[in-house]
Amino acid sequence: MNLQTIFTKVKDHLLKQNRKCFEEGEGERCMYRQGELSCAVGVLIPDEVYHSKMEHQPVDILLEENKGFKDLFEFESYDMITSIDCQKVELLKELQEIHDEDYVWDWEIQLKKLAKEFDLDW
Numbered sequence: 001m002n003l004q005t006i007f008t009k010v011k012d013h014l015l016k017q018n019r020k021c022f023e024e025g026e027g028e029r030c031m032y033r034q035g036e037l038s039c040a041v042g043v044l045i046p047d048e049v050y051h052s053k054m055e056h057q058p059v060d061i062l063l064e065e066n067k068g069f070k071d072l073f074e075f076e077s078y079d080m081i082t083s084i085d086c087q088k089v090e091l092l093k094e095l096q097e098i099h100d101e102d103y104v105w106d107w108e109i110q111l112k113k114l115a116k117e118f119d120l121d122w
């Protein structure tokens with residue numbers, strides 16, 4: 001998956017879903033999947049790769065510990081040292097942060113800023 005594909009898929013998903021994916025109860029922690037909902041990164045995880053043990057892990061840890069997930073992003077280097085690989089990881093982290101930290105009504109604004117920052121099409 002290239003940067004534009006990642007961004008477009010997540011942007012379209014978040015703006016359509018229009019609500020956070022989180023574990024209800026004390027703390028309300030964001031989750032990759034919860035019922036029919038998924039977060040910015042969760043929407044990128046195919047059913048055959050997803051496991052509940054992924055929950056509450058930062059995306060960079062998922063990439064280190066889950067080869068099936070990491071393979072989706074077609075990294076140029078296994079240890080993610082090339083600049084495009086670093087950009088993919090940074091984009092995933094930024095998308096995760098928008099979902100987890102920003103208000104839903106701010107998502108479109110934040111996603112537009114992110115698109116500009118990464119020189120991506122809206």
